[in-house]
Amino acid sequence: FLQQRGPGHTVADGKIYRKGYGDFLRDIQERLASLDFNNDMDALEKRDEWEGMAWVCRGMILLGKRYAALARDMAAKEKDPAWRRDLLDIAAVCDVVPEHRPQTFRQAIQMYWFTHIGVTTEMNNWDAYSPGKFDQYLEPFYDRDLAERRLTRDDAKELLEALWIQFNNQPAPPKVGITLKESATYTDFCNINTGALRPDGTCGVSDVSYLILEVMDDMRLLQPSSNVQISQKTPERFLRKALEISRKGWGQPVFYNSEAIVQELMYLGKSLDDARACGIASGCVEAGTAGKEAYVLTGYLNIPKVLELALHRGYDAYTGEKAGIDVGDPLQFASYDDVWQAFLKELKYVVDVKVAGNNLIER
Known part of the structure; x- marks a missing residue:
């Protein structure tokens, strides 16, 4: 089964916007140096897992450097001055992420996309790896860039549209045998979660939430899948905007109930903080705690x-x-x-x- 599907169905939390992979690598190396093989019976398993994580971090850093080098090499040969500037901008972004934490809206989007393609490349190209509460993670970068006149709202929308194209260009791998018969046309199942509650229980709708709705409606792509979380605290304007898009009949966004998700996760034993901060649907329709668990799919039972x-x-x-x-x-x-x-x-x-x-x- 896993020769054709990765064990995805996993939702990211916000840590990749607070630290770069170089920071994660230093954290891991400190953990490795502190292992106590005399008293910790799990030390060997911890070492194996942390060394695996360290390889991932080094690989992600190298991936970013290779993109930066390629963009500069292309810019040196480019005759069109506008495209040359764009290539140099790409290189500058890749100098920062994924090795370092993102500083701008564009870098934050690129940080997620590097992480996404890192996961899906290792996990055989697909299976429901999702960014979680993307609007909430991007919001501080968006607000700061607008305030410092580094970005306009239209610029932000165009960057998100470019990301949507990247998602749509990431197909599920070709199928064979019985998997071909039961799921030949599957998409990657990434699910963008918009408008959910914040960790403190307040409404998470922001201008980035509206931007995502607009991008979703403008692009009308097969993927990423998109959903909105509706709670008692959701502004009526946001609900009406989502309904206007939904009534057009092309299948997005899906509507989820924030309170029901929180209650279900707490019923399953999650703390209120985890349930409220991470009550996210991904993939098909799973709800789980972002950054702390995976709903791994390893096959079916007939x-x-x-x-x-x-x-x-x-x-x-x-x-x-x-x-x-x-x-x-x-x-x-x-x-x-x-x-x-x-x-x-x-x-x-x-x-x-x-x-x-x-x-x-x-x-």
């Missing part, structure tokens, strides 16, 4: 197929291959209960195989 295996002594009637266990000759079953018990034995075997595989994959 219950009718299990019954078929049980009634064919563990053989797949479609391929003729042995895929399960022999739970008895169905011609000798004397009652429905015999069929049911055979099915349960087959199901236990299949579930055990799946869980064992999942444990290996996730480790």
